[in-house]
Amino acid sequence: xxxxxxxxxxxxxxxxxxxxxxxxxxxxxxxxxxxxxxxxxxxxxxxxxxxxxxxxxxxxxxxxxxxxxxxxxxxxxxxxxxxxxxxxxxxxxxxxxxxxxxxxxxxxxxxxxxxxxxxxxxxxxxxxxxxxxxxxxxxxxxxxxxxxxxxxxxxxxxxxxxxxxxxxxxxxxxxxxxxxxxxxxxxxxxxxxxxxxxxxxxxxxxxxxxxxxxxxxxxxxxxxxxxxxxxxxxxxxxxxxxxxxxxxxxxxxxxxxxxxxxxxxxxxxxxxxxxxxxxxxxxxxx
Numbered sequence: 001x002x003x004x005x006x007x008x009x010x011x012x013x014x015x016x017x018x019x020x021x022x023x024x025x026x027x028x029x030x031x032x033x034x035x036x037x038x039x040x041x042x043x044x045x046x047x048x049x050x051x052x053x054x055x056x057x058x059x060x061x062x063x064x065x066x067x068x069x070x071x072x073x074x075x076x077x078x079x080x081x082x083x084x085x086x087x088x089x090x091x092x093x094x095x096x097x098x099x100x101x102x103x104x105x106x107x108x109x110x111x112x113x114x115x116x117x118x119x120x121x122x123x124x125x126x127x128x129x130x131x132x133x134x135x136x137x138x139x140x141x142x143x144x145x146x147x148x149x150x151x152x153x154x155x156x157x158x159x160x161x162x163x164x165x166x167x168x169x170x171x172x173x174x175x176x177x178x179x180x181x182x183x184x185x186x187x188x189x190x191x192x193x194x195x196x197x198x199x200x201x202x203x204x205x206x207x208x209x210x211x212x213x214x215x216x217x218x219x220x221x222x223x224x225x226x227x228x229x230x231x232x233x234x235x236x237x238x239x240x241x242x243x244x245x246x247x248x249x250x251x252x253x254x255x256x257x258x259x260x261x262x263x264x265x266x267x268x269x270x271x272x273x274x275x276x277x278x279x280x281x282x283x284x285x286x
Contacts, residue, residue, distance in 0.1 A: 033050075135207050
């Protein structure tokens, strides 16, 4: 074992010693090179060696995307409960408690209003670390709160979606959030307010079939997996061998399912430009 392996144990993520104050090292899951977290933060957590986009938390993403300065958090009044008293290997309440402790968030969707290159915007970001970014009733209500805020203030809504799909612990209460979020997007559309969806690895299930693909412009990060059901499940149930790169953002772009692929470091400028174009188009139509 080399000295670096002894210093930084290889377990597919980060290595830190918070008590000693030593630097944090992060291993790229694509090329296995290790980088200091401070270096990765400067590159928006994109591996400088291979360009792989590492997963980041919702709050970090909003810090990257929005201008520094005052922000308003939206939808925090919607807090989770356990309507079905669901229990599998543990209670739903215990899962929620552990997810909150692990991520520092109360739910799988964080919404903030702020500015993007000086333009007021409302931004929603999924927290994949919170029960796989699954969409339950509170996520649906927070997304609706985001769209209501955008409507009230006449500002664009941008959503960064990463999710395993509907939250099984809420059964039908989770599935109806597909209709809730789709209706929220339609209200924006009727009012001529731009909605831009950014697909972040991975996006599956009910989220991919609702709010994630309803943008005026649908953007994806490089090599993001996007689909309703995973490739292995499809192959097992259909017996069909899927083509290489199936469900990757590059495959989706080639087949017309998304509009563009934008690297994380360019998203602020590209989305701001798109909003200018959409605002101009709406002014001409109006």
